[in-house]
Amino acid sequence: MQPVSAPKKADPAPSRWAYRFERLMLTPLFRLTLRVALPFAVTFGGATLWFADQDRRDDFNLMVYDLRSSVVQREEFMVKLMAVDGATDGVAEDIREVLPLDFPVSSFDLDLDRMRETIVGLDAVQSAQVRIRSGGVLQIDVVERVPVVVWRGRSELELIDREGVLVRPIGSRLDYPHLPVMAGAGADLHVEEAMTLISSLGPLMDRFRGLERIGERRWDVVLDRSQRIMLPETGAVRALERVIAMDRAVEMLDRDVVAVDMRLPQRPTLRITDGAVKELWRIRAIEVGDNK
Numbered sequence: 001m002q003p004v005s006a007p008k009k010a011d012p013a014p015s016r017w018a019y020r021f022e023r024l025m026l027t028p029l030f031r032l033t034l035r036v037a038l039p040f041a042v043t044f045g046g047a048t049l050w051f052a053d054q055d056r057r058d059d060f061n062l063m064v065y066d067l068r069s070s071v072v073q074r075e076e077f078m079v080k081l082m083a084v085d086g087a088t089d090g091v092a093e094d095i096r097e098v099l100p101l102d103f104p105v106s107s108f109d110l111d112l113d114r115m116r117e118t119i120v121g122l123d124a125v126q127s128a129q130v131r132i133r134s135g136g137v138l139q140i141d142v143v144e145r146v147p148v149v150v151w152r153g154r155s156e157l158e159l160i161d162r163e164g165v166l167v168r169p170i171g172s173r174l175d176y177p178h179l180p181v182m183a184g185a186g187a188d189l190h191v192e193e194a195m196t197l198i199s200s201l202g203p204l205m206d207r208f209r210g211l212e213r214i215g216e217r218r219w220d221v222v223l224d225r226s227q228r229i230m231l232p233e234t235g236a237v238r239a240l241e242r243v244i245a246m247d248r249a250v251e252m253l254d255r256d257v258v259a260v261d262m263r264l265p266q267r268p269t270l271r272i273t274d275g276a277v278k279e280l281w282r283i284r285a286i287e288v289g290d291n292k
Contacts, residue, residue: 077108082140083137091142095125098119099119112131119142126145147167148180152181156170157171157172159176164191184214197236201244207223210222214230218232218263227259257271
């Protein structure tokens, strides 16, 4: 009898291809390619092949449009009214003109930031807040510019706020009798200075008629009886206070004075009327005759 040989055991060593694959799996770049890049390439290629057909693209776009419409056109997302608070009737009307909305409209179709910028672009609006509140109401809260002076600078009268920004044109000075008047080119760039001068008028306030910017450099204070106080480029408030002090002392502005020239603060100059000049010469002539 021949001896029975024992069965051969399987070789535990991996095959050549299995060994190479295991070595590749130890490489981070290969693992990234196998787990991320390859699935992405397959998916992208399949989607590109599917969308290459025009009919499929049209069907997909129509499906997306129908899905979006079914969401944005829901009742809870519809805006039906506009409410404007904090604005006068004229400004509220201007806001509705610059925002020509056709209600009802979906809230998804409203660009609130752009609407706010459009509203703030109006001359009379200083700031605005735009939001959608419950009940489908487009709420607009407005802070208007507050006019502090009437400016006669261009071809028409305009209301100016403290920052020198145009609020709106007006038809007549009589529409705003409580506001002071200023005139002259460049006056709108110095509203704060003008308001400081007006607040310093004190006892002359009852006679005050307006301020005029001269040569875009300095101010003239215009009083009734066509009297003027010509102020310097710098130190205008101090010069005005000196004129008020002189008027209190000798009632200077109650006399036949046309202008008080303070452009040289060290040497104030009075300009008197023609009648006063003639009377002065007449008095001097009489004095000279008496001396003879």
